[in-house]
Each structure stands twice: as structure tokens, then as C-alpha cells.
Amino acid sequence: MKPWLTCLLLFLPALAPAASPGLTEPPELEPDIRFWMRVYSEISTNEGFIHDQRDLSVVYLTLHFDPAQPPRERERLVTAAREHYQAILRRLASGAGPQDDDEQRVSGLWAGASGTRLAQAADDVRFQLGQSDRFRAGLQRAGAWESHIAQTLAQQGLPPEIAALPHVESSFQPTALSKAGAAGLWQFIRSTGRRYLRIDRAVDERLDPYRSTEAAAQLLSYNYRLLGTWPLAITAYNHGAEGMRRARDQVGSDDIVQIVRHYHSPSFGFASRNYYASFLAALRLDRDPERYFGALLRESAAASQDVALEAPVRADVLAVVFKLSRDSLRALNPALRATVWNLQQPVPRGYRLRLPAGIETWSGKALAARLAGAGASGTALVAVANKPGVSRAATGKASSTMSAKATGKAAGGVATAASPAVLAANRTAPGKAAPPLAGGPRTRAVQSSAELAAAAAAYNASYIVREGDTLATIAVQTGVEPESLMRSNGLRDSDHIYEGQVLTLATGNEHAAADALLAAQALEDERADEALAELARAHAEPILSAAQAQAEGPALLADSAAPASADPIDYGVQEDGTIVVVAAETIGHYADWLGVPASSLRALNGMHGRSNVRIGRRFMLSFARVARTQFEQRRREYHQRLQTEYFAAHRITGSVTYVARRGDSLWSVTQRGSLPVWLLQQYNPDVDFDDLRPGTQIVLPRVEDVS
Numbered sequence: 001m002k003p004w005l006t007c008l009l010l011f012l013p014a015l016a017p018a019a020s021p022g023l024t025e026p027p028e029l030e031p032d033i034r035f036w037m038r039v040y041s042e043i044s045t046n047e048g049f050i051h052d053q054r055d056l057s058v059v060y061l062t063l064h065f066d067p068a069q070p071p072r073e074r075e076r077l078v079t080a081a082r083e084h085y086q087a088i089l090r091r092l093a094s095g096a097g098p099q100d101d102d103e104q105r106v107s108g109l110w111a112g113a114s115g116t117r118l119a120q121a122a123d124d125v126r127f128q129l130g131q132s133d134r135f136r137a138g139l140q141r142a143g144a145w146e147s148h149i150a151q152t153l154a155q156q157g158l159p160p161e162i163a164a165l166p167h168v169e170s171s172f173q174p175t176a177l178s179k180a181g182a183a184g185l186w187q188f189i190r191s192t193g194r195r196y197l198r199i200d201r202a203v204d205e206r207l208d209p210y211r212s213t214e215a216a217a218q219l220l221s222y223n224y225r226l227l228g229t230w231p232l233a234i235t236a237y238n239h240g241a242e243g244m245r246r247a248r249d250q251v252g253s254d255d256i257v258q259i260v261r262h263y264h265s266p267s268f269g270f271a272s273r274n275y276y277a278s279f280l281a282a283l284r285l286d287r288d289p290e291r292y293f294g295a296l297l298r299e300s301a302a303a304s305q306d307v308a309l310e311a312p313v314r315a316d317v318l319a320v321v322f323k324l325s326r327d328s329l330r331a332l333n334p335a336l337r338a339t340v341w342n343l344q345q346p347v348p349r350g351y352r353l354r355l356p357a358g359i360e361t362w363s364g365k366a367l368a369a370r371l372a373g374a375g376a377s378g379t380a381l382v383a384v385a386n387k388p389g390v391s392r393a394a395t396g397k398a399s400s401t402m403s404a405k406a407t408g409k410a411a412g413g414v415a416t417a418a419s420p421a422v423l424a425a426n427r428t429a430p431g432k433a434a435p436p437l438a439g440g441p442r443t444r445a446v447q448s449s450a451e452l453a454a455a456a457a458a459y460n461a462s463y464i465v466r467e468g469d470t471l472a473t474i475a476v477q478t479g480v481e482p483e484s485l486m487r488s489n490g491l492r493d494s495d496h497i498y499e500g501q502v503l504t505l506a507t508g509n510e511h512a513a514a515d516a517l518l519a520a521q522a523l524e525d526e527r528a529d530e531a532l533a534e535l536a537r538a539h540a541e542p543i544l545s546a547a548q549a550q551a552e553g554p555a556l557l558a559d560s561a562a563p564a565s566a567d568p569i570d571y572g573v574q575e576d577g578t579i580v581v582v583a584a585e586t587i588g589h590y591a592d593w594l595g596v597p598a599s600s601l602r603a604l605n606g607m608h609g610r611s612n613v614r615i616g617r618r619f620m621l622s623f624a625r626v627a628r629t630q631f632e633q634r635r636r637e638y639h640q641r642l643q644t645e646y647f648a649a650h651r652i653t654g655s656v657t658y659v660a661r662r663g664d665s666l667w668s669v670t671q672r673g674s675l676p677v678w679l680l681q682q683y684n685p686d687v688d689f690d691d692l693r694p695g696t697q698i699v700l701p702r703v704e705d706v707s
Contacts, residue, residue, distance in 0.1 A: 023161050023230050028257045029277050031057040036274070036281030040167070041292040043130025050081050053126040053270050058109050060085045060125070078127045086122045093118035126270070131171070135285065136293050138171035142286075143298030145172070145185070145209045156217040159230060165216075165237070167282035168275070174209050174334055185209045186216040191565040191640070194647040195219075198706065201337065202345040208335035210354070218652065219566060225699060226568050226685065231256035231276050239272040241568035245685070303357035304332060310368040312346035317371065322355060332356065350706065465501040466667050470610075480505050496588035498612065500670045500677030565643060568685050571635045573628045578618045583678040584642060585635075587613055593634040595625035614690045615666070615681065642678060649707035655683065660696040665689075673700040 025033070035056035043049065046065045052058035061081055065074050088106050091099075093115045098104040110118055149163045169187040170176035182189045184206035190199055196215035197205035205211040216237075223233035226241050232254055236244040247263040248254050260273050285292050315336070319326045330341055332354040339345040347353065355361055362370065463478055471482040471491075485491065489503050497503070569582050587607075591598040602608070604620050613619055621631065658672060666689040670677050681689070683699045 023159055023234075023280070023283075024256075025280055026255075026257045029260070029280070031055070032260075032274060032277035033281045033284070035059075036278040037284060037292075039128055040131050040135040040281060040285055042132060044133040045130055046133075047130040048078070049128045049130075050078075050085055051126055051128060052121055053124045054121075056274075058121075060106065060109070063127075082125050082127060085125050089118050089122035089125070093122065132293075134171040135167060135282075136296070138167050138173070139286070139289050139293065139296055140298055141172040142166070144301050145213065147301050148210055149213050152213050152217050156221050158217055158220055158224075161283050162217075162220060162234070164283040164286040165234070165279060167286060168278050174207055183207060184212045186212045188212060188215065191644070191647075192219065194644075195566060195652050198335075198351075198651070200348075202340050202348050203335050203351060204337055205335045208333070211335065211352075218654070222566065222655075222683070225683075227254070229254050229256070232259075234279055235259075235272065235276050238275040239268060241566060242570055243267060243272070245568055246570055302332075304354050305357050305361060306352045306354045307361055307367060308352050308364045309347060309349055310364040311371065312349050313371055314343055314346050315340050316343060318347060318353065321367075321371070322359060322361070324356070324359075328356075463503045463505055464667070464671070465497050465499055465503060469497065469499075471497065474503065478505055491588075496586050498584060498586050498677070499665075499667050500680075501584065502676060565640070567639065567643065567682055569639070569682060571639065572632055573621065574618075577623065577628075578620050579635075581613045581615055581617050581619050582639075583615055583681040584639070584676070585613065589635075589638065590619070590621065593626070593631050593638075594622060596622055615677075616688050616690055639678065642676070646676060646679070649705060650703050651706050652701045653704050654702040655699050656702060658698045658700050660692055660694055660698060662694045664692055664694075666692065669698060669700075673703070675700065675703065679703075 035051070039049070043062060046067050048063045048065075049059050050061040050063065052060075063077060063081060065077070085106065088103050089110075092103070092107055092110070095115060098107045110121060113121070146163065149166075150160060153160055153162055166172050166185050170185050172185060174185050175183075176185070176187065177183050178187060180189060183193075183204070186206075188197065188206045193199050193206050193212075193215065196218050197211060199206065205215070220233055220237060223236040223241055223244075224230065227233050227236060227244055227248070232244050232248065235256065239247075243265075244259075247259045247265070247268060251259050251263050253259070256276055260276070289296055315326060315329065318324075319329050322329070326341065330336065336347060336351075337345075340347055361367075463474055465474070471485055474480075474485065474497075475482045485503060485505070489496075491497065570580070571582070573579055587598045587601055590601055590613075594601070600622065601619075604622060623631070658669065660669070666677060666680075669689075669692070670680055673680070679701060680698075681687075683701050687696060687698060
């Protein structure tokens with residue numbers, strides 16, 4: 001390859017899916033698609049089908065409910081109907097002939113079926129709640145965002161048909177909340193949402209149709225790069241990239257029909273099997289809505305503009321500045337949580353405030369300057385204003401001394417949001433009391449801006465492990481004793497370091513602070529779930545809400561929990577007792593999770609000296625002290641922890657493609673994007689980084705620090 005061409009290829013935008021020739025509609029899935037078209041267009045949430053869950057062309061009965069019928073009574077009717085048809089099928093399976101018209105009809109539905117098949121059908125009787133009223137309402141709501149969705153999909157190079165996916169996910173209800181904790185138009189769970197969206201005490205961008213659309217496009221593009229076909233990428237939106245990679249590998253095909261019909265796994269339930277077919281059904285209805293629903297009055301998109309805030313500002317101040325009611329401002333900014341509107345938290349720096357089009361506005365810098373001049377910006381002002389025993393006069397005095405430059409620091413004894421270490425320092429562990437300051441009932445103050453700066457500096461002091469490094473050599477280079485390195489990073493011995501690992505150099509209690517951050521984050525998430533449920537109830541339609549439909553139906557998505565994350569790595573143990581080594585793992589980790597000495601694992605794998613494991617290679621394990629399932633659980637928890645800590649302070653904003661050059665290694669590639677090695681592997685699960693060859697294309701996620 002010519003040198004100039006190699007240079008040109010070094011940093012191309014990551015190969016986003018090229019213009020799609022269209023999403024395939026396999027003829028074998030036609031009965032499934034037609035079933036979901038009936039669910040979405042023929043029966044409402046006051047009706048439902050008793051049907052076979054494997055052969056969706058078999059519908060035994062349509063149930064009709066009184067709209068005023070309580071849930072328990074509906075459940076009783078559903079149970080009785082299901083048991084009735086199960087009894088008929090078991091009788092027919094025994095060889096008995098039909099006794100009445102109903103049994104004759106059921107027998108006709110299974111003409112030619114063996115007794116064994118009829119017995120299986122008895123176990124497969126299922127109830128599906130109708131969705132036509134929800135789907136119709138979703139078609140009307142969709143008009144408000146269809147233009148932004150279309151533009152976003154086009155920018156990412158995604159098929160325009162994906163715009164129909166929110167019909168399946170939420171019926172275009174921005175406040176939809178699932179039992180699995182997924183929220184918003186695109187139904188992100190927190191662990192996946194935090195990769196692309198801001199989700200914290202002040203903001204939950206899952207509830208913003210604009211931001212969550214951009215995040216969904218990124219996730220779908222990521223799925224496509226990993227899986228190679230749109231049917232698999234779309235199914236992975238429900239089942240997870242890891243699950244679909246496993247399904248593809250076990251079936252030995254990337255044909256969605258083969259996977260749907262022949263892949264068996266406890267986690268690949270009714271919802272995952274039917275996800276792609278239900279999407280195709282929604283797409284057909286969305287393309288020709290009047291044919292199925294008659295005349296529709298679609299909502300129109302409200303003209304708006306946004307401005308990125310360069311300093312934290314109180315919501316009431318913004319309402320005054322822009323001459324808007326707080327309710328109007330709140331309607332335009334659904335991502336801002338209740339803590340912002342009750343003035344416990346300011347609208348944070350960096351938030352893109354949405355405003356009506358046509359009103360006077362400023363750039364972020366101009367707005368910050370105006371607010372600073374008025375003494376209105378800054379977290380400290382909010383904290384002081386709400387601190388017990390502090391008068392409004394004192395608040396005015398504090399505001400008069402604030403400057404725009406002070407907004408990134410702490411004042412009045414309360415810290416602004418900064419690094420994860422600072423966040424951790426501002427929160428206590430579960431069960432520990434804390435004074436009820438403005439940051440919330442579990443917040444404690446950093447005492448000074450100097451302390452805040454020191455904590456941030458300590459957190460940010462780090463070293464990235466290179467090939468051949470040991471704790472001793474790192475200590476010489478950094479001046480930090482090996483014992484301090486082990487203590488700060490929770491290491492038991494040198495077996496716990498690996499190439500690309502980021503080591504904290506501080507000698508303080510940062511590891512415990514990270515624990516506190518995770519514990520506090522879990523508590524915040526619980527409270528956020530309660531707040532989201534209240535929000536969903538407040539905006540509920542006269543028909544059944546999404547949560548009610550799932551509980552009583554269940555609706556499509558109730559049969560399988562949302563995937564744990566967008567992580568595509570399989571952390572399971574193989575049948576022969578081996579695992580495939582993945583990034584951020586060492587022999588020391590395996591020894592801890594198995595409860596055995598590291599030396600015994602080295603001997604088992606024929607390893608000598610201090611050599612370590614290599615990414616992508618197989619490693620034999622010993623299960624003398626723990627079960628495989630316990631090992632897998634510990635392994636998954638470790639990786640979830642790494643990802644949770646990282647995405648508490650970072651967001652993925654896109655990706656680029658890098659073409660490897662001679663001399664490149666895993667370490668050198670991670671340095672190009674300042675990436676943790678595990679994230680690099682997630683974006684390139686099939687690249688052999690242990691044998692990286694020139695010309696290999698590597699996708700580098702673009703990451704921004706939002707701490």
C-alpha cells in the first residue's frame with residue numbers, strides 16, 4: 001500500500017453501517033410478522049390472544065375484558081382460558097377424539113400433528129395482551145420526533161426503517177418505564193445508557209427524546225459492527241450483543257430465521273425470539289397507518305433551539321432570564337430530574353438546555369457571563385441558599401462575590417461535581433448518616449476548594465501499565481512505593497497487573513472512595529426508579545400504561561430482562577473447563593475467584609516464571625473450591641465494576657477507525673485513544689491483539705471525560 005494512502009486511512013470515521021439495501025423480511029417469518037400486526041392493529045389493551053408461543057399462526061381464542069375490570073379479575077380469566085386449552089391439547093395428545101366444536105376446532109389447528117407435538121403445544125399456550133390503542137397513540141406522538149430521528153439515523157448511516165423501533169420499545173412514550181428499569185423513548189437501562197448519556201442526580205437523558213435517539217443510533221451502529229447484519233443488530237438491542245454473538249456461534253449461522261427457530265437458551269425467551277418479527281410488523285403499520293387505523297392527527301415537532309451551559313445555573317433563574325414559566329421550561333427539558341426543579345441541584349454545566357425557537361438567547365459563554373454578572377450561576381450559590389441556618393441575605397452576599405471562573409470550584413463549604421473521587425467523597429456508604437445539606441440527605445461537604453483540588457489531583461494521578469512492567473519498575477518510574485501501589489489499587493500481588501491497566505498513583509483512600517461512589521450510585525438509582533415510576537403515572541394515558549400492560553399481558557418485552565450492558569464479551573466457562581482470556585484479567589484474578597493459589601493455575605497451564613495470560617488465549621481453570629457458576633458470577637461482577645466506575649466519568653461520543661502500523665501493540669493502540677484496554681476489546685472483540693499485524697482495522701471509540 002502506498003505510504004500516502006496508509007496515512008489517509010489512519011483515522012477514518014469508524015465504518016458506520018453503509019447505506020443499507022433494506023432490512024430483510026424473510027418469508028419464513030411471515031406468520032410471526034402477521035401475528036404481531038394483529039396484536040398492534042386489531043386488539044386493544046382490553047383484549048388479548050390465547051395462542052401458541054412457538055407457532056404464532058395458532059390462535060385459540062380472543063379474550064375481551066371490561067375496561068373497568070380489575071387486574072386480578074383479568075388475571076383469573078386469562079388463567080382459566082389458558083388451562084382450558086391446555087386440557088384440550090393434553091386430551092388430544094393422549095389419542096382421544098374431539099368431544100365438542102371447540103375441541104374439533106383445536107384439532108383442526110393442529111391437523112396431522114403427533115401426540116408428542118400436541119403435548120408440547122399444551123406447554124406452549126400463552127397469553128398476549130393487545131396493543132392497538134397504544135400503537136395508535138404512538139403513531140400520533142411519533143410526529144413530534146420523526147424529523148430528528150430521521151436526521152440522526154442518516155448521520156449515523158443507519159437504515160431509515162429503524163425509526164419504527166420505538167413503536168416496539170415504548171409506543172413513543174418518553175416517560176415509559178419497564179419493570180427491568182429501562183426508561184424513555186428508546187428504553188435504555190442505566191448500565192447501557194451511561195455509555196452514551198448523562199444519568200446522574202440532576203439529569204437523566206434517557207427521558208430526552210432527542211439525546212436518547214442519538215444514543216440509540218450509536219448503540220445500533222455498534223451492534224451492527226459487531227454482528228454484521230441488521231436482523232442480528234436489531235435483535236441485540238433487546239437481547240444484547242453478547243447474547244447474539246453466542247447465538248450466532250452456537251447455531252453456526254448469522255441467518256435470523258435459523259437463530260429464531262433453532263437457538264435454545266434460557267435467556268433467549270419469547271421476547272427475544274420475536275423481537276425482529278415484531279419490529280417488521282411495526283414497520284409495516286408505520287408505513288401505511290391510515291390503512292389500519294384510519295385518519296390520524298399526528299403531533300408536530302415543536303420548533304426549538306438549545307444552548308450548552310458553561311456554568312451550573314438554577315432552574316428558577318433560567319426561567320426568569322428567558323421569560324418562561326418553569327412548567328414550560330420543564331416540558332422542553334424532560335431529562336432534568338426533580339432535584340433540579342425543586343432547586344436542590346442546579347442545571348449542570350455542559351447540559352444542552354432546550355428552549356423555544358424565536359426567543360432571545362445567547363451562546364453558552366454569553367449566558368455564563370450574563371448570569372455571573374447577575375450573581376446567579378454556580379453550584380455554591382444553590383448550596384448556600386439551601387443550607388440550614390443560612391439567610392437569604394447571606395445568599396445575596398455570596399452571589400455578589402461569585403465569578404464565572406469560580407463555578408468549577410467549591411464555595412460555601414459544598415463541592416461541585418468533579419471527578420469520581422470527589423463524587424465519592426461527597427457521599428456516604430449505605431446505612432451511614434449524613435447531614436442533610438443541599439446536595440441531598442446522603443451528602444457531606446468537602447471542606448474547602450483546596451481540599452477539592454487536592455482530591456481531584458490525587459484521583460487523576462495515574463500510570464498506564466506497559467508490556468514488561470512490574471510493580472518494582474513502576475515504583476522506580478513514578479516514585480510511589482510498590483506497597484502503596486498495591487494498597488491504592490486493591491492489588492494482592494504483582495499477578496494483578498496487566499498491559500494497558502490504569503494504576504492510581506495516589507497513596508490515599510481512593511479505592512475505598514470508588515466503593516463509596518458505586519454504593520451511592522446504587523442508592524441514587526433506586527430513588528431514581530421511584531421518581532420515574534411517579535413520572536410515568538403522572539403522564540399515564542387513559543388506556544393501560546406500558547408497565548400495566550406488561551404486568552397483565554405480558555406485553556412483548558416482559559418475558560426477558562434487559563441485557564446487563566452493551567458488553568459483547570462472553571464471560572462463561574467452556575465445557576472443557578477453559579475460558580478465553582479477556583482484557584483486564586490476570587492469573588491473580590482467576591486465583592482469587594477460584595480460591596486457589598496462582599502457582600497451581602500456572603502449573604495447570606504449563607506456565608513458568610512470572611509470565612502472564614494473553615488476551616484471546618484459552619486458560620484452564622480448577623473448580624476444586626468453587627462452582628463454575630460462582631466463578632462466572634465473580635468474573636462478571638468484576639467487569640461490571642470496571643465499566644461502572646469508568647462510565648461514571650466518561651461518555652462515548654462516536655468512534656474512528658485506526659489502521660495498525662508496523663510496531664503497534666495493544667498498549668500503543670490504547671494510548672492513541674486514551675482508552676482502557678477492556679473498552680478497546682469490546683469494540684474489537686475479534687481482533688487478536690496478541691498478534692497485531694499491520695493493516696488491521698481497529699475501531700477506537702471516541703470518549704469524553706465528563707467528570
